[in-house]
Amino acid sequence: MTQEFIHAYVDGELDLARSLEVEQHMKECRGCATAYRNQTALRSAFKNSSLYHSAPAKLEKRIRSSLRREAKSEVSGRSFGWRWLPVGALAFLPLMALVVWQAVPGLRSSGDELLAQEMVSNHVRSLQLESHRTDVISSDQHTVKPWFDGKLDFAPPVKDFSSQGFPLLGGRLEYLNNRAVAALIYQRQKHYINLYIWPAEQSNATAEVATKRQGYNLLHWTNSGMTYWAVSDLNGVELHEFARLVQEAQ
Amino acid sequence: MEGQSKLASFETAVLPHLDAAYNLARWLTRNDADAQDVVQEAYLRAFRFFGGFHGEDGRAWLLGIVRNTSYTWMQRNRSPELNMALDDETQEAESHDLDPEALLLQKADAQMLRQAVEELPVEFREVLVLRELDEMSYKQIAAVADLPLGTVMSRLARARKRLQQILASQTQTEVLS
Structure with a gap:
């Protein structure tokens, strides 16, 4: 025992x-x-030691008001409500459901939905402050790749695509989807792309899935045992071009 | 669920766990201002994901989000703690305790205990806080910390062992000084 x-x-x-x-x-x-x-x-x-830290009273106030703001922005963000729908239009609901279904492929499971949200907030936050953008600044893949060594339990593939117009700016560590992941930052003219990489749960490759969240384009796919998410305000066509480069480099 | 009704049911289901959320964030970040920021962000995330919550264990659900947000915070602030990977496989040598340690624990005052818990590696600290302060079951801890049940059990045992060692060295220093 x-x-x-x-x-x-x-x-x-x-x-x-x-x-x-x-x-x-x-x-x-x-x-x-x-x-x-x-x-x-x-x-x-x-x-006997009363080690419990109770929340300060002002914190509840602060959270209540930030929740109210959030609730408001969610409603106005969905101003395309159902209220304006005349009853006759209900006949088209199945058709509309089909359109919506096809517009957000791959996000059928709530897990992916949460992840997409998490990706977008992480992407936005990483751009708010220059110091958040990269932990290691380098356009040299031979500097960035070894930097991850010992910080992650996997070795992310790191490639620079300067000659194709997507220079590598650097990398950083992030905590997403309940694990430490690699984030690589690329640039396309004035747009930034975050490429998040972590080991895939299944070994089979999956095709690219595109989706849109709060005006950002997201692409995700699985390849050679790794899951990739690319997030950017770059247009869908160029982001797809970028994803192709990443996939072909492996 | 839209706007006001979503907000109302969220506030009923999740807001009562604010103390537990703050307590966990405070122990993980070890700092009041950071804990407040982490909790606020965790609540916003929880609100956005509320659609995926089906009324099971609201506290465990929220604490899972608080924990993730705290880890993101530590990552962003390059907390050196996260780089120490904890090895759950190796067993510490089972040195059988000496009786005087029980006495020592009875003498340990709140200040010493607080300091000792703060010194623990974060992986030990979180299971101990969830168990001793939130009185969660192993199953709930497993859900919050995203760990297998067996790992919860072994981490708790190791956390307590380590805590006793820290307390023992504290009392020794006190006697000497």
Whole structure:
């Protein structure tokens, strides 16, 4: 028996049979009995120490007002409401549903939907401050690639496309989709492209999927065991051109 | 769900967990101003994703978002903590505790305990805070921290072990000084 079970016992996570086993064991094993005493002492130390940080009163106010702003902008963002629809138009709803379905392919699962939102906010934030844009500034792929070494549990492919009009500006680490990911920054004239890379869950390659969020174009695909998301305010055609370059470079 | 009605049901379901959200962010960022920013951003994210929430465990759902937002914050601020990968495979040597440690723990005051928890690696700190301060079950902790159940159990055991070591070294210094 390992001491982990003593912890699970103190935490009330064991079923009855296991609990009895632990109790029996503690009668015979002095080390585990001591560990048990230590755990209960630690628990009461926590209880008596009031280590809980309650939220400051003004924080609730601040959050309430930022939520109200957000709720308003969501409504005005969807000014194309259903209210104006005459009843007769309801007949066209199935058709409209089909159009919407095709307009946002690939985002049928709510997971991708969340991810797309996360990508766009991350992209926007990365551009707000120059210091957020890159952790390593270099147009040299041989500088950027080793920089990720030891910071990620995978090696992202890094290529510069200066000669094709998409110079590499640098890279940075991000935390997205519950994991650390590589972000590469490219430029196309006055537009920036964030290319996010992390190991794919499935090994099979998937074709490019395009979508639009808050005026930004997103493209994602899976290739050679990596998942790619490209986000930019660049037009769809040129972003697709960029995605082609990335895919062909592998 | 549109505008006002979405806002109203969000406020009912998620706003009551503000203390838990702040507590977690505060322990992860170890700083009041940053914790407030993280919590505000987490609430905005939660509001945007509220459509995907189906009324299960509102607290665990929110804390998962707070945790992710805190990690993004640490990443952005290049917190050195995130570069220390925790190895969940290796077991620490099972040194059997000495009895006096229980005594030591009873003597440890709130200030010492707070300091010791802040010194823990972030992966240990988060499971300990969720367990001891939020009194979450292993299953809830697994959901918040996105970990397998077995890892929650072993991390908690290691976190407590480490905490005792830190407390022991603190008391020794105090006796000497």
